[in-house]
Amino acid sequence: MTNLRLVQSVGVGGKNSPNDIKAVQTALNQLKHLLPLNKPLIVDGKLGIKPETSNTVKAIMLFQKKIVGIIKADGRIDVNGKTHKKINEKMAAKKPSIATPVTESLKTKLRAKLEQYEGRVEHMYLDTKGYVTVGVGHMIATAQDASQITFVINESGISASKKEIEDEYALIKSKPFGSAYPARRFKSFAKLKLTDSVIDTLTNKHIVSFESELKKIYGTTEFNKHPENVKLALFDMIFNLGMPKLKNSYTKFNKFIKEGDYKNAALESNRGGIAAERNKYVKDLLSK
Amino acid sequence: MNQKIKLNKLLIAFSILLSTGCNASTTEIAPYFNKENQSTAFFDNALILTSASDFSSALDKRWDYPVELKHETQNNSSVSSCQQLKQSIKNGFTAAKNYEYSFVKAQSAICSTWEQQSHFAPSRVSYLNTLKLDESFANQAPTALALTISDEQKVKAKTASSWNDFSKIIKVISNSDTQSTYYDQTGGIQRLSLMAKGDYNGDGIEDCLLFMENSVEGGSYSSTEVYIITRMSVDGPLTLINKVRDI
Numbered sequence: 001m002t003n004l005r006l007v008q009s010v011g012v013g014g015k016n017s018p019n020d021i022k023a024v025q026t027a028l029n030q031l032k033h034l035l036p037l038n039k040p041l042i043v044d045g046k047l048g049i050k051p052e053t054s055n056t057v058k059a060i061m062l063f064q065k066k067i068v069g070i071i072k073a074d075g076r077i078d079v080n081g082k083t084h085k086k087i088n089e090k091m092a093a094k095k096p097s098i099a100t101p102v103t104e105s106l107k108t109k110l111r112a113k114l115e116q117y118e119g120r121v122e123h124m125y126l127d128t129k130g131y132v133t134v135g136v137g138h139m140i141a142t143a144q145d146a147s148q149i150t151f152v153i154n155e156s157g158i159s160a161s162k163k164e165i166e167d168e169y170a171l172i173k174s175k176p177f178g179s180a181y182p183a184r185r186f187k188s189f190a191k192l193k194l195t196d197s198v199i200d201t202l203t204n205k206h207i208v209s210f211e212s213e214l215k216k217i218y219g220t221t222e223f224n225k226h227p228e229n230v231k232l233a234l235f236d237m238i239f240n241l242g243m244p245k246l247k248n249s250y251t252k253f254n255k256f257i258k259e260g261d262y263k264n265a266a267l268e269s270n271r272g273g274i275a276a277e278r279n280k281y282v283k284d285l286l287s288k
Numbered sequence: 289m290n291q292k293i294k295l296n297k298l299l300i301a302f303s304i305l306l307s308t309g310c311n312a313s314t315t316e317i318a319p320y321f322n323k324e325n326q327s328t329a330f331f332d333n334a335l336i337l338t339s340a341s342d343f344s345s346a347l348d349k350r351w352d353y354p355v356e357l358k359h360e361t362q363n364n365s366s367v368s369s370c371q372q373l374k375q376s377i378k379n380g381f382t383a384a385k386n387y388e389y390s391f392v393k394a395q396s397a398i399c400s401t402w403e404q405q406s407h408f409a410p411s412r413v414s415y416l417n418t419l420k421l422d423e424s425f426a427n428q429a430p431t432a433l434a435l436t437i438s439d440e441q442k443v444k445a446k447t448a449s450s451w452n453d454f455s456k457i458i459k460v461i462s463n464s465d466t467q468s469t470y471y472d473q474t475g476g477i478q479r480l481s482l483m484a485k486g487d488y489n490g491d492g493i494e495d496c497l498l499f500m501e502n503s504v505e506g507g508s509y510s511s512t513e514v515y516i517i518t519r520m521s522v523d524g525p526l527t528l529i530n531k532v533r534d535i
Contacts, residue, residue, distance in 0.1 A: 239508060242505050273390070273502070274509070
């Protein structure tokens with residue numbers, strides 16, 4: 001069911017035709033993640049002798065209080081009334097979707113956006129935390145790790161030796177760093193660089209790693225079910241914020257994403273301190 | 289005889305008054321300027337800035353590394369001094385490359401600290417003598433120093449009593465006497481530097497200028513803030529005088 005169609009009212013004082021009741025029970029079960037329902041409603045088309053004591057009416061009232069925002073919930077859904085419309089709004093947000101893994105096409109779009117917001121640097125530099133970094137934000141933990149990456153000598157294009165790589169790593173590591181030192185400040189110290197294909201390979205590995213972290217936050221199957229534009233938004237968030245900050249400081253955002261309520265997720269996606277354009281990029285992706 | 293006693297008493301009283309007055313008028317605490325003044329962000333060789341007027345001059349000094357800026361309706365511009373950067377930002381310019389946005393903001397913040405330091409005057413009294421950038425500092429410092437990125441964090445921070453009360457700092461690493469890095473429990477990493485001490489607002493009480501570089505664990509996020517805080521009495525709380533906005 002993608003939306004709730006009613007012929008007549010359901011609930012306390014409603015017309016309560018069995019088909020309409022079944023439709024409401026089915027719809028509320030689909031939205032049970034929004035309500036603290038102990039178990040799904042039985043879809044039997046019945047409200048019992050006293051509708052106000054039925055689980056279905058209790059669920060209607062819960063929905064009215066919690067989601068519609070009606071303080072004095074009346075336990076009745078009128079055709080095209082406030083409650084009916086809200087149910088359909090929430091059902092529309094929770095689109096049934098097919099789980100799709102991160103496609104190559106999405107990775108291409110993602111790489112382009114990451115380069116725009118994170119930069120694409122062929123030489124080693126220090127990020128704002130003082131970590132040796134290269135490519136599109138690829139952090140290299142140790143000199144030994146650096147020596148496992150294929151660097152070439154700027155002038156000749158010949159592959160650099162392990163010692164040359166480790167020496168350059170040490171040199172870059174010794175330089176001052178901070179929030180005001182962009183990557184290009186380190187270019188004059190670098191004699192080695194990465195080729196485009198190596199940068200792309202490292203970036204793809206980075207994407208896979210962040211995909212894994214996103215699945216830890218949102219669930220593997222659930223993450224795959226999000227539309228492509230939502231996945232792009234989530235990747236931007238995690239590349240920028242890292243897993244701990246995204247998980248712990250964006251609880252409302254995460255809740256809305258899990259509910260499929262992308263509109264409200266967009267409203268909670270703001271990141272203070274970054275360019276307005278980047279915030280708008282993510283908002284627009286979530287608002288599509 | 290009585291007159292002599294009176295005269296002696298008068299002389300003693302006058303001496304006490306004079307000595308007190310003399311101490312008050314000669315007690316001056318010279319401003320302190322950290323030699324780690326962030327000038328290597330702009331110059332290959334660090335600038336030696338030891339007075340307010342040095343900082344004033346530094347604002348016009350030509351950088352070794354110009355910065356490219358863009359504007360919605362004007363041509364790109366290249367700036368190579370703090371004054372040029374300040375003017376350009378005021379005129380609506382921003383980093384030419386999206387990925388350099390945070391760097392330009394940080395450079396602007398450094399320039400801002402220099403501008404503030406160019407106004408630092410000697411103080412008459414200080415309640416910041418024991419100021420140390422350690423864990424206890426975070427317990428006393430205002431919540432304004434906390435890293436709040438999301439809107440929900442900004443709301444929560446309003447009810448916190450201190451920086452640590454909000455951020456729940458789990459580790460502090462002292463990089464030097466005037467710089468420490470604070471790690472909070474939600475992945476925030478904040479590097480705090482004491483840039484200067486002196487009278488910022490002309491009340492005679494010593495204030496201090498702090499430079500904060502914010503980043504996160506596992507992410508590229510970066511932001512900078514400049515704070516001026518003080519203590520108004522011996523046991524008084526650390527108080528925020530100013531959170532310096534863009535220059």
